[in-house]
Amino acid sequence: QITLKESGPTLVKPTQTLTLTCTFSGFSLSTSGVGVGWIRQPPGKALEWLALIYWNDDKRYSPSLKSRLTITKDTSKNQVVLTMTNMDPVDTATYYCAHRRASHCYTNWGQGTLVTVSS
Amino acid sequence: QSALTQPASVSGSPGQSITISCTGTSSDVGGYNYVSWYQQHPGKAPKLMIYEVSNRPSGVSNRFSGSKSGNTASLTISGLQAEDEADYYCSSYTSSSTSVVFGGGTKLTVL
Numbered sequence: 001q002i003t004l005k006e007s008g009p010t011l012v013k014p015t016q017t018l019t020l021t022c023t024f025s026g027f028s029l030s031t032s033g034v035g036v037g038w039i040r041q042p043p044g045k046a047l048e049w050l051a052l053i054y055w056n057d058d059k060r061y062s063p064s065l066k067s068r069l070t071i072t073k074d075t076s077k078n079q080v081v082l083t084m085t086n087m088d089p090v091d092t093a094t095y096y097c098a099h100r101r102a103s104h105c106y107t108n109w110g111q112g113t114l115v116t117v118s119s
Numbered sequence: 120q121s122a123l124t125q126p127a128s129v130s131g132s133p134g135q136s137i138t139i140s141c142t143g144t145s146s147d148v149g150g151y152n153y154v155s156w157y158q159q160h161p162g163k164a165p166k167l168m169i170y171e172v173s174n175r176p177s178g179v180s181n182r183f184s185g186s187k188s189g190n191t192a193s194l195t196i197s198g199l200q201a202e203d204e205a206d207y208y209c210s211s212y213t214s215s216s217t218s219v220v221f222g223g224g225t226k227l228t229v230l
Contacts, residue, residue, distance in 0.1 A: 037218070039165075046122065047157075047165065047208050047221040060218040096164060103171045104212040104219055105155035109164040 002026035004036075004097050004110035011116050012087050018115060022080040022097030029055055029075050035100035036080040038071065040093040041112075052100060053080055087117045123148065123209055123222035130228040136197040139225045141209030142190060147220055149190035153212035156185055156194045160205045169194060196227070204229040
């Protein structure tokens with residue numbers, strides 16, 4: 001059974017750096033073809049894809065946010081970490097991590113964590 | 120990259136069928152058979168309903184089906200049930216980021 005869970009601060013101040021951790025079980029991020037992605041959803045708005053890391057450490061980022069995002073993995077801990085710099089109130093959203101299968105879809109999602117950006 | 124275009128809302132009565140469209144470009148929907156559909160109930164995480172245009176994951180009702188023509192993909196739900204009332208999002212692989220882009224979402228109301 002695949003499970004994922006996001007953790008991190010619920011409140012950050014403008015200009016600060018957000019660090020979120022995705023802890024997963026039921027699969028290995030060292031298995032060929034596997035990936036873990038991050039997707040966010042502002043309150044009442046649509047899903048927005050942010051970043052993806054593959055089993056081979058290849059990384060992909062949203063073109064519009066690439067300069068602010070960094071995704072890393074710790075295979076031994078079954079964790080993926082997303083950092084986003086220079087946070088702004090418009091970055092207030094529920095942040096999800098999800099397991100990516102080979103056909104570019106996300107089969108299993110974490111419960112999400114709401115991050116509010118406010119001074 | 121621009122989001123895929125979906126209607127903001129659709130509605131139908133129990134037992135009826137509805138179709139939700141998802142329009143992109145040749146760089147995403149039209150260029151690859153990697154269109155997925157997600158269902159999201161309020162306060163819940165999205166759930167994968169369709170992948171690779173028309174494939175259903177194990178456990179998803181066969182009332183849900185997907186198709187694609189040109190740059191537009193479609194999700195059809197037949198035999199509408201009250202529990203189908205939710206937001207639906209399409210996504211597609213896109214060559215612009217070599218990952219995925221989501222649609223703006225469609226709110227399905229079961230009358």
